[in-house]
Amino acid sequence: MKYLFLKIAFFLSRIFAGKKVSGLLVDFLAAFNSKSKKQKKGVMIIRLDVIGDFIMWLDQAKEYRALYSNQKIVLVADKSWSSFALQFPYWDDIWPFDCRKFINDPCYRYDYVKKVIDKNFDVVLQVTHVRFLHGDYLVKASKANQRIGSIGDLNHKKKFQKKHSDKWYTDLLPATDKPLMMLLREAEFIRALGVTDYKAKVADISTYLHPFDGSTLLPDAYCVFFPGAGGVYKRWPVDRFRKLAELVYELTNLPIVICGGPGEESLAQELTNENPGVYIDFAGKTTLNDLAWVIKNASFLVANDTGAIHMAAAVNTPSICILGGGQYGRCLPYQVEDDGLSCLPVVCSHKMDCFGCNWKMPCLSKQDQKAGKPVPCIELISVDELFSQVRSVWQSLK
Structure with a gap:
């Protein structure tokens, strides 16, 4: 009964007074009925x-x-x-x-x-x-x-x-x-807050990861591609990932594990259907722990601006990030006060005058936004530019 009254009060207040008032009303009722x-x-x-x-x-x-x-x-x-x-x-x-x-x-x-x-x-x-x-x-x-x-x-x-x-x-x-x-x-x-001697550095989460049940499906050596991103406007085109994959496989002879979150399985399929012998598809099939484990044991990671890049840094795996300019400098590139032992992400960007737009995207028309196109500062990154970064990282591993 209390929930029925609560719902009625909430929706009436939302209609006549707005979201903020309806939420504060719920908070007041919760406080009124709480134990002191x-x-x-x-x-x-x-x-x-x-x-x-x-x-x-x-x-x-x-x-x-x-x-x-x-x-x-x-x-x-x-x-x-x-x-x-x-x-x-x-x-x-x-x-x-x-x-x-x-x-x-x-x-x-x-x-x-x-x-x-x-x-x-x-x-x-x-x-x-x-x-x-x-x-x-x-x-x-x-x-x-x-x-x-x-x-x-x-x-x-x-x-x-x-x-x-x-x-x-x-x-x-x-x-x-x-x-x-x-x-x-x-x-x-x-x-x-009082920890005056603290210096900014990257966490090491490797020791806290649980074993991955699917590890037997992975080869001894591989690299990881992560073609998804939180917003479609931050995704480098899949056909470019495909071209990059051909160059990377030719350079390294490493199988490419495709990872992604729920709902990104179709991106992986666009890659793996083309040349299934090169790819191992894990998109949508891993927990966050599993993803971190897969990245930890990879030779390197290539990804859009996603949590996977930060996982790579936290498990000391080299990574190359395709980075747009919307919030350039906020999360990437990394800046630290204590280098520690971490491999900091390498970024590949196409500088534009509108960098720092906070993803208001003045360079992308409303029509292109609705069509799911990436912002120009990402779309203009060429396969050759990104491959050059990958090649440098690969050579540093030898």
């Missing part, structure tokens, strides 16, 4: 971005374990990678988070907010410089003694939303106004 506890304890860390960002953050993650060594840590993790996060020892529990359901399903939001309130955390941190509004709502609902975040920027929210949500934090850590590569940005945050 006197002693606050425990730490909640909120991380709602994509798998590549999570992997880049993993070296800093261990610092939170040391910083809050006497408290239990809960990680609120985007559902797309939450199961992979279970493999790491930096938290005691993981709560998967579904952003879409949080916005559209009042029952899901009610239960999630109520769980946060009932846990009665002492410290809550949203650790990303780009603060997600959903994460801000969880910070507000927690009523923790310490509610910590970055001063942040206006990515993912409007100016009035940031001004309002800033008030929900007890501590907003300073951040430089100039653009910073994500590894440097994360280091800036953890140093402001």
Whole structure:
């Protein structure tokens, strides 16, 4: 019955007052029905971005374990990678988070907010410089003694939303106004939190990977192609991957393992149907752990701008990334303060005046966007340019 009332109240408020009010109404009802506890304890860390960002953050993650060594840590993790996060020892529990359901399903939001309130955390941190509004709502609902975040920027929210949500934090850590590569940005945050000697570097996740059941299907030596990407506009054309594959096989004599996420099987089929003897198709057939394992044991990886590139760095496998200019410098190319032992990704780009457009894509017409065409800064990367990068990496391995 309570869910029926909740749904009616949610949808009526959404119709007459908008999404923000309907969501805050659900949060209020969750708070009203939550159990009150006197002693606050425990730490909640909120991380709602994509798998590549999570992997880049993993070296800093261990610092939170040391910083809050006497408290239990809960990680609120985007559902797309939450199961992979279970493999790491930096938290005691993981709560998967579904952003879409949080916005559209009042029952899901009610239960999630109520769980946060009932846990009665002492410290809550949203650790990303780009603060997600959903994460801000969880910070507000927690009523923790310490509610910590970055001063942040206006990515993912409007100016009035940031001004309002800033008030929900007890501590907003300073951040430089100039653009910073994500590894440097994360280091800036953890140093402001008190780990003053931390230096930005790439995590080593190799020891935390589980064995891959499909490893017997792989040859002793191979390379990996990842032709998919989070947005079709960031995908280098498949026919270019096919031409590149011919050159790479001629150069290295290595079989090419095609990897990809769910929904990218058709991209792999376009490649493997042409010359099945050269390819091994694993697209859509691996978990995140399996993908990391496959990349770890590869000679090198060629990929679009995806989480696979960051996995390669974190398992010390050479990689070449086809990189557009939308957010050039934010996640790639890498910048570190401690080189460690990692193979940093090599990037192949076609510089244009519109670099830094934040994927507003002024160079791609609306018609071409609807047609699924890549942005010009990716489409203009030639097979020869990319092969030159691959050849250099291959020669360095000899």
